[in-house]
Each structure stands twice: as structure tokens, then as C-alpha cells.
Amino acid sequence: MPTNFTAGPVRVRVPATSANLGPGFDALGLALGLYDDVAAEVAPGGARVTVTGQGASELPDDDRHLVVRAMRATFDALGAQPPGLSVECVNRIPQARGLGSSSAAIVAGVLLARALVTDGGSLLDDEAVLRLAAEIEGHPDNVAPCLLGGFTLAWSEPSGARAVTLPVADGVRPTVLVPAERGLTATARAALPATVPHGDAALTAGRAALLVHALTAEPTLLLPATVDRLHQDYRAPGMPGTSSLVNALREAGVAAVVSGAGPTVLALSALPESFPVGTDWQIWQLPIDVSGARVARGRLGHAERDPVAAGRKS
Ligand SMILES: Nc1ncnc2c1ncn2[C@@H]1O[C@H](COP(=O)(O)OP(=O)(O)OP(=O)(O)O)[C@@H](O)[C@H]1O
Ligand SMILES: N[C@@H](CCO)C(=O)O
Numbered sequence: 085m086p087t088n089f090t091a092g093p094v095r096v097r098v099p100a101t102s103a104n105l106g107p108g109f110d111a112l113g114l115a116l117g118l119y120d121d122v123a124a125e126v127a128p129g130g131a132r133v134t135v136t137g138q139g140a141s142e143l144p145d146d147d148r149h150l151v152v153r154a155m156r157a158t159f160d161a162l163g164a165q166p167p168g169l170s171v172e173c174v175n176r177i178p179q180a181r182g183l184g185s186s187s188a189a190i191v192a193g194v195l196l197a198r199a200l201v202t203d204g205g206s207l208l209d210d211e212a213v214l215r216l217a218a219e220i221e222g223h224p225d226n227v228a229p230c231l232l233g234g235f236t237l238a239w240s241e242p243s244g245a246r247a248v249t250l251p252v253a254d255g256v257r258p259t260v261l262v263p264a265e266r267g268l269t270a271t272a273r274a275a276l277p278a279t280v281p282h283g284d285a286a287l288t289a290g291r292a293a294l295l296v297h298a299l300t301a302e303p304t305l306l307l308p309a310t311v312d313r314l315h316q317d318y319r320a321p322g323m324p325g326t327s328s329l330v331n332a333l334r335e336a337g338v339a340a341v342v343s344g345a346g347p348t349v350l351a352l353s354a355l356p357e358s359f360p361v362g363t364d365w366q367i368w369q370l371p372i373d374v375s376g377a378r379v380a381r382g383r384l385g386h387a388e389r390d391p392v393a394a395g396r397k398s
Pocket of ligand 1: 226
């Protein structure tokens with residue numbers, strides 16, 4: 085059992101992620117070049133969280149904050165609970181939009197707690213970090229790309245979540261179309277049926293397999309490869325604007341899907357120049373993040389505190 089915590093703060097940069105990618109429900113995910121920066125250090129008592137950027141006036145500033153909850157769960161796993169925590173968050177990932185904000189917060193918390201415990205890396209290896217983060221989140225398809233970067237395929241075994249990273253072919257250009265309205269993943273999951281027709285399951289399994297090929301080797305197949313029958317139609321009544329935009333983009337030949345549990349739309353191929361998206365949507369072309377979460381020693385610096393999203397092109 086460790087009893088010592090490292091001196092001084094640690095910080096982490098965590099990417100946004102888009103899960104499902106159409107037919108890969110709870111399995112496929114992509115890390116995107118839009119980041120939250122979080123720093124933490126051990127403090128005398130209680131938890132104090134400061135937030136700037138996304139969610140600044142809305143998120144809790146104490147033990148209820150998701151980063152702190154993930155840190156506490158990790159300290160429990162490591163057998164060493166510090167008296168208190170001081171946490172600073174600079175958030176750029178919009179929350180409850182389908183861009184993996186909760187997974188980013190969880191991954192940040194798990195990695196920060198591990199880095200604050202002396203010898204934390206040997207007590208909790210990277211595979212164990214994935215298992216713990218996926219357990220806290222409830223499914224592995226966002227935490228895997230957030231941790232590993234790139235295009236990931238995640239699955240769960242009796243011992244917990246596992247994931248592999250696959251190379252993405254040139255020519256895959258993610259664009260996210262982000263609405264003002266929010267949608268909680270828990271609500272979107274409650275809209276799913278307990279069973280689906282065999283034909284829908286068979287079609288979606290085939291397209292998920294095709295999607296791995298399309299993303300890694302043949303992007304011209306992205307449109308047929310992103311057909312899903314497991315979740316998007318069931319969730320459409322709860323996000324009609326998202327559903328209409330996905331359908332319109334697909335009719336225009338764009339491989340568009342609901343990002344995660346929505347309501348953001350992810351396009352994996354370029355939008356036609358004059359496509360009428362409407363003014364309700366923010367349109368961001370984002371690079372694929374290939375590094376995943378990055379931990380460093382020290383407080384957030386000037387660059388990490390800059391609220392403008394690095395890599396984001398509107
Ligand atoms: N950076 C953060 N700090 C603290 N809490 C957060 C943070 N990001 C998300 N949360 C919590 O998670 C909730 C959103 O999680 P949810 O899983 O519904 O959406 P998401 O992760 O943004 O989308 P998706 O899982 O579909 O990609 C927020 O309402 C908030 O309670
Ligand atoms: N696979 C998850 C991703 C969102 O967290 C879902 O669609 O519910």
C-alpha cells in the first residue's frame with residue numbers, strides 16, 4: 085500500500101472523442117484535436133475545483149465534480165486517499181453534446197490521481213487505467229480513444245475493458261457540427277430498446293466491419309460503412325434537428341453520423357462547399373488526435389490556460 089504522494093502539481097491534456105461512428109455502438113471511437121487541460125495537487129483538506137471555459141458557471145466546485153470523483157475512485161484503487169485536492173480545469177470540450185466530455189474528465193481524473201501517488205505507474209498500469217476509466221464511464225468507446233489517441237476499437241471482457249488502436253487512412257477529415265442544445269448520454273441510452281430485429285443487428289455488424297476497412301484503408305467506402313440500425317433511429321425523436329441534418333448530409337453524399345450519444349453531428353468526409361447547415365450549428369474541422377492523454381509535471385502554463393481551442397478551425 086502506498087502512503088506517499090508526489091510533491092507538487094501534475095497536469096494532463098485530454099482530447100475530445102467521438103464514439104460509435106455510426107455502426108460501432110459502444111465499440112468504435114475517434115480522438116479529436118480539441119482538448120481540456122486539468123491540473124491537480126494534494127491539499128490539506130476537502131476538494132476545491134476551479135473551472136474556466138466550458139461549464140465554468142455550472143459544474144460543481146467540490147467533491148461532486150467528475151474529475152474529483154474519478155480521482156477519488158483511483159486513489160481508492162491505489163489504497164491511498166489524500167486529505168484534500170486542489171484542481172484547476174480549463175475546458176474546451178462542450179459538455180453533454182456527444183464529444184466525450186465526461187470521458188475526458190474521467191480519464192483526466194484517473195491519470196492525475198495515478199501521477200500524484202508515488203510509484204502510481206507501477207501500481208496501476210495503462211491497461212488498468214483503461215479498465216478503471218471504462219468502469220467509471222460505463223462503456224469503453226470514449227475513454228479508449230481519449231487515453232490512446234487515434235481510431236480505437238474497444239471491447240469488454242469479464243476482466244474489464246480492452247482496446248486496440250488502428251491507423252487512419254489519409255483523406256479522413258472529421259468535421260463536427262455542434263448544436264447549442266445538450267443531450268445527456270443517460271437519457272439517450274434510456275431511449276434504446278432491449279432487443280433489436282436480427283436483420284438490423286446483422287446489417288449493422290457487417291457495416292461496422294466495413295467501417296474498420298473504410299477508415300483504415302479505403303475512405304471512399306465511408307458512406308455505406310457508416311450505416312447504423314442499432315441506436316440512431318431510436319434516439320432521433322429526442323434530437324430531431326440532429327437526425328434531419330445527418331439525413332440531409334448523407335443524401336448529399338457525406339458520411340455523417342450522430343457523434344456519441346448526440347446531439348453533435350460528425351462528418352467523416354468533406355461537406356460540399358455550399359451545403360446549407362444553418363446558423364444553429366457551430367462547424368469545427370478538427371484534426372485526429374494521435375497522442376491521446378498526455379501527463380506532465382507542474383501547473384497549467386500560459387498555453388494550457390488559453391481558452392481558444394488549439395487545432396480548431398471554424
Ligand atoms: N469537464 C468536466 N468536468 C466535470 N464534469 C463534467 C465534465 N464534462 C462532463 N461532465 C459531466 O458529464 C456530463 C455530460 O456527460 P455525458 O456523458 O452525458 O455527455 P458527453 O460525455 O459530453 O457526451 P458523449 O458521452 O455522448 O460523448 C455533464 O453534464 C457533467 O455532469
Ligand atoms: N456508446 C455511447 C457513447 C456515448 O457516451 C452511447 O452511444 O451511448
